[in-house]
Amino acid sequence: xxxxxxxxxxxxxxxxxxxxxxxxxxxxxxxxxxxxxxxxxxxxxxxxxxxxxxxxxxxxxxxxxxxxxxxxxxxxxxxxxxxxxxxxxxxxxxxxxxxxxxxxxxxxxxxxxxxxxxxxxxxxxxxxxxxxxxxxxxxxxxxxxxxxxxxxxxxxxxxxxxxxxxxxxxxxxxxxxxxxxxxxxxxxxxxxxxxxxxxxxxxxxxxxxxxxxxxxxxxxxxxxxxxxxxxxxxxxxxxxxxxxxxxxxxxxxxxxxxxxxxxxxxxxxxxxxxxxxxxxxxxxxxxxxxxxxxxxxxxxxxxxxxxxxxxxxxxxxxxxxxxxxxxxxxxxxxxxxxxxxxxxxxxxxxxxxxxxxxxxxxxxxxxxxxxxxxxxxxxxxxxxxxxxxxxxxxxxxxxxxxxxxxxxxxxxxxxxxxxxxxxxxxxxxxxxxxxxxxxxxxxxxxxxx
Amino acid sequence: xxxxxxxxxxxxxxxxxxxxxxxxxxxxxxxxxxxxxxxxxxxxxxxxxxxxxxxxxxxxxxxxxxxxxxxxxxxxxxxxxxxxxxxxxxxxxxxxxxxxxxxxxxxxxxxxxxxxxxxxxxxxxxxxxxxxxxxxxxxxxxxxxxxxxxxxxxxxxxxxxxxxxxxxxxxxxxxxxxxxxxxxxxxxxxxxxxxxxxxxxxxxxxxxxxxxxxxxxxxxxxxxxxxxxxxxxxxxxxxxxxxxxxxxxxxxxxxxxxxxxxxxxxxxxxxxxxxxxxxxxxxxxxxxxxxxxxxxxxxxxxxxxxxxxxxxxxxxxxxxxxxxxxxxxxxxxxxxxxxxxxxxxxxxxxxxxxxxxxxxxxxxxxxxxxxxxxxxxxxxxxxxxxxxxxxxxxxxxx
Numbered sequence: 001x002x003x004x005x006x007x008x009x010x011x012x013x014x015x016x017x018x019x020x021x022x023x024x025x026x027x028x029x030x031x032x033x034x035x036x037x038x039x040x041x042x043x044x045x046x047x048x049x050x051x052x053x054x055x056x057x058x059x060x061x062x063x064x065x066x067x068x069x070x071x072x073x074x075x076x077x078x079x080x081x082x083x084x085x086x087x088x089x090x091x092x093x094x095x096x097x098x099x100x101x102x103x104x105x106x107x108x109x110x111x112x113x114x115x116x117x118x119x120x121x122x123x124x125x126x127x128x129x130x131x132x133x134x135x136x137x138x139x140x141x142x143x144x145x146x147x148x149x150x151x152x153x154x155x156x157x158x159x160x161x162x163x164x165x166x167x168x169x170x171x172x173x174x175x176x177x178x179x180x181x182x183x184x185x186x187x188x189x190x191x192x193x194x195x196x197x198x199x200x201x202x203x204x205x206x207x208x209x210x211x212x213x214x215x216x217x218x219x220x221x222x223x224x225x226x227x228x229x230x231x232x233x234x235x236x237x238x239x240x241x242x243x244x245x246x247x248x249x250x251x252x253x254x255x256x257x258x259x260x261x262x263x264x265x266x267x268x269x270x271x272x273x274x275x276x277x278x279x280x281x282x283x284x285x286x287x288x289x290x291x292x293x294x295x296x297x298x299x300x301x302x303x304x305x306x307x308x309x310x311x312x313x314x315x316x317x318x319x320x321x322x323x324x325x326x327x328x329x330x331x332x333x334x335x336x337x338x339x340x341x342x343x344x345x346x347x348x349x350x351x352x353x354x355x356x357x358x359x360x361x362x363x364x365x366x367x368x369x370x371x372x373x374x375x376x377x378x379x380x381x382x383x384x385x386x387x388x389x390x391x392x393x394x395x396x397x398x399x400x401x402x403x404x405x406x407x408x409x410x411x412x413x414x415x416x417x418x419x420x421x422x423x424x425x426x427x428x429x430x431x432x433x434x435x436x437x438x439x440x441x442x443x444x445x446x447x448x449x
Numbered sequence: 450x451x452x453x454x455x456x457x458x459x460x461x462x463x464x465x466x467x468x469x470x471x472x473x474x475x476x477x478x479x480x481x482x483x484x485x486x487x488x489x490x491x492x493x494x495x496x497x498x499x500x501x502x503x504x505x506x507x508x509x510x511x512x513x514x515x516x517x518x519x520x521x522x523x524x525x526x527x528x529x530x531x532x533x534x535x536x537x538x539x540x541x542x543x544x545x546x547x548x549x550x551x552x553x554x555x556x557x558x559x560x561x562x563x564x565x566x567x568x569x570x571x572x573x574x575x576x577x578x579x580x581x582x583x584x585x586x587x588x589x590x591x592x593x594x595x596x597x598x599x600x601x602x603x604x605x606x607x608x609x610x611x612x613x614x615x616x617x618x619x620x621x622x623x624x625x626x627x628x629x630x631x632x633x634x635x636x637x638x639x640x641x642x643x644x645x646x647x648x649x650x651x652x653x654x655x656x657x658x659x660x661x662x663x664x665x666x667x668x669x670x671x672x673x674x675x676x677x678x679x680x681x682x683x684x685x686x687x688x689x690x691x692x693x694x695x696x697x698x699x700x701x702x703x704x705x706x707x708x709x710x711x712x713x714x715x716x717x718x719x720x721x722x723x724x725x726x727x728x729x730x731x732x733x734x735x736x737x738x739x740x741x742x743x744x745x746x747x748x749x750x751x752x753x754x755x756x757x758x759x760x761x762x763x764x765x766x767x768x769x770x771x772x773x774x775x776x777x778x779x780x781x782x783x784x785x786x787x788x789x790x791x792x793x794x795x796x797x798x799x800x801x802x803x804x805x806x807x808x809x810x811x812x813x814x815x816x817x818x819x820x821x822x823x824x825x826x827x828x829x830x831x832x833x834x835x836x837x838x839x840x841x842x843x844x845x846x847x
Contacts, residue, residue, distance in 0.1 A: 033572060044572055044575070047574035051574070276483065286824055286825045288789075288799070291820050294799070294817060294820075299817055302497070303498055386590040389592070390592075390789075417593060417597045421593050
C-alpha cells in the first residue's frame, strides 16, 4: 500500500514543451536582434535603407558604370559622364603608384628586396624553428643595410658592403637553421658544433666554432656581394607605395628599441637622464608630425656642417623615427606601469641586475600587455607616413595626385585616392587582425586567467 | 685596533672595483656622461647653425616679426590685410587653427557618443553599420580622407545653382554661405546674462549638493541650471526688443554677397576631421560604458534607485572616468591634425606661418620654434587639465 502511494505521488516531470515558435530560428533571431520594439524596428528600417543607399551607390559607381579600358580620362568621361569610376587609369598608373619613378628595368630589385624580407620573416610562423627572437633581431638590424645597397646601388662604400655581407650571411643562416630544425630536429648552432666534433669540448670553444663559421660565411658573402654591379638609383626618384613602405618600415623597426630606451630613461631614478628623456618625449609628442617634418627639411640642413648636404629622404626618415620613438616610449611606459611591482621586487630578490631584470622579467610582460597599443602605433605611423607627400616626396598619395595633373589624365583625382585608400585599408586591417590574433595567443593580461 | 679597522669605514682604502660597483657612483657617472653628450651635441648643432647662417648671409632673431608680410591670406577669422606684419600672420594662423579645432571637437564629441552607443546596440544592423564605419575610417589615413572630401567638394554645383537650405544657408563649390549675426544695441547685456546664468547655475549646483549631503533631499539642480543659462538671456533678449539681426547671403551676379562665407577647404577639412576622429571618440565611449560592471547597476537597483537615477548617479560617473582621458587626448589630436590643412590650402597656422612665411622670410629656426611653442602650449595645457581631472576622479584606495 505504502509502496503504491509512494510511486503514485513521486514527481514525474512531463517532457518540456518546445520553445514558442517565434523565439527560435530565423524568426526568433530577427525578433530579438532586429524588431525588438517599435524604436528598434524604426532603427532597423532606417539602417537597411542607409545600407541600400550606400551599396547602390558603390555598385553603380564602382562596377556598373565603371570603365575598365580607356586611353585618357577624357575618354572615360565621354562614356560614363563621370557617373562611374575610371579604373582604366589605375591600370595605366599602377606601376607609378607602386614604384614611383624607379626605372622599369631596375624594379626587380625592389621586388627582390621585398621577397628577401618576407622569406626572412617566414620562420616566425614555422612552429618547429628555434631562436625566433634572434631571427627577428637579425632582420631588424641588418636587413636595412641589405635593402639600402640593393635599392640605391652604385658605388656603396666598404661599410655598406660589409654590412650587406653580414646581412646575407645571417639570412642564409636563418634558412639553414630552418632546414636543420626540420630535417635533423636540432638548431643550426647545435648542428655546427656536432659536425665539427666539438660537442664534447668546453662550452667556451663552442663560441669560437660559431664565430669561425660566421667568419667563413661572411667572407663568402662579401666576395659574392662585391661581384654585384647595380646601377645607382638616387633616392630622389624613389616613390609610390615602395617609398611609403621604406619610410614606415624604418620608422616601425626603429620605434620599438628607441621607445624602450626612452621609456626606461623616463622612469629612471637618475634625474639628469629622466629630465632629458621626458623633455624629448613631451616635445615631440605635443607637436604635429607635419611640423617635425617641416623642421627636418628646413632646420636640419642648418644643423649639419656646411659641406654636408643629406638627401631629403634621409632627413624625413630621421624625423619619422624621432616621432615614432616618442610615441612608442609612452606606449611602453604604459606597459611598464601595468607590470606588478612584485615582479620587479622578485627579480631583484633573485639577484638580477637592472638590464637582466628588464630583459628577462619585466619587458616580456610589459610588451605582451601592450600588443594592441604597439600595433596600433605601428598602424598610426604607417598612416602618418602619407604626410611626406606634403613636403614633396612622391609617395603613393602624391604619385596619385600627379596622375591627375598629367595632361592626358587631367582631373583623374578620385580614383587614385580610392585605390590608395583600399591599399591602406587592406594593410592596416590585416595588421589589426594579426594583433588581435597575437593578443589571443601570446598576450598576457586578463584574457587568459 | 684591528676590530675598528674592520668595522669602521676605511679611509681611502676602497678598491677601484668597489667604487665602480657602487650604485651611487655609477649613477653619477652615467648622468655625467649623458649630460656631457647632450651638451656636446647642442654645442655642435649651435656652432654648425651659426656657420650655416653666416655662409648664407642670414641673421637669427625675431626682428622679422615686425616687418610687413606682404601676402594675402585666403580666409581669416580675425582681420588681416597684406600690409600687416608677420606677427599678425602668426595670430591669424593661430585663430584659424583654433576655430576649426573648436568646431571639429564639438561635432566629434557629439557624433562620437552616438556612434559609440550604436556600436553597443543590440540591434544587429545598427551595431554592424557602426562597426563598419569605424573600421573603414580608422584604417585609412586622415590625409587621404581630407584630400578625398576636398576633391569631392569641387564637384559641388556652381554658385548659381547652389544647394540651399531655406534662404539662409547655401553650399556651392566655393564654400558654405551662412547668415552673419549683427549684434544690435544692448546685445552685450544678453552676453552678460549668459555669464550670470552660468555662474548662478554653478551656485545652485553647489548649494543643491550641500543640501543633499546634509538632509538627503534632492533638488532638480540640472534643470534649474538649464533654465537659468537659457532663460535669463532669453528674458533679457526679449526685454531689450531682440537686439540681434542677421545679414543673409544673397546671389548677386556670379557670386554671393552678404552673410558670412566659409571656404570649401574649411568644410572639407572639418568634415574629414570629424569623420575620422569620431571613430576614436566612439571607441572611448564604448570602452567606457563596457568598463562599468553590471553589478553596479544591479546594486543600485537593489538600493531602490530608479533607472534614470541609476544611469545618472551610478553608471555615467563611473563610465566618465574611463571615457574622459581618451576623449581629451582625442581632442588634442584634433588640434594637432588640423595642421593637415596645409595639404588643401586652408590657411591654418602651419600653412600661413610655417609654409608661406618661412619660405618668404627664411627664418626657419624662429618660425619652427614659434609654431612648436603654440602646439606645445595647447597640448601641455590640455594635459595639465587632464591630470587634474584624473586626480579628481581616481578611485581613492584605502
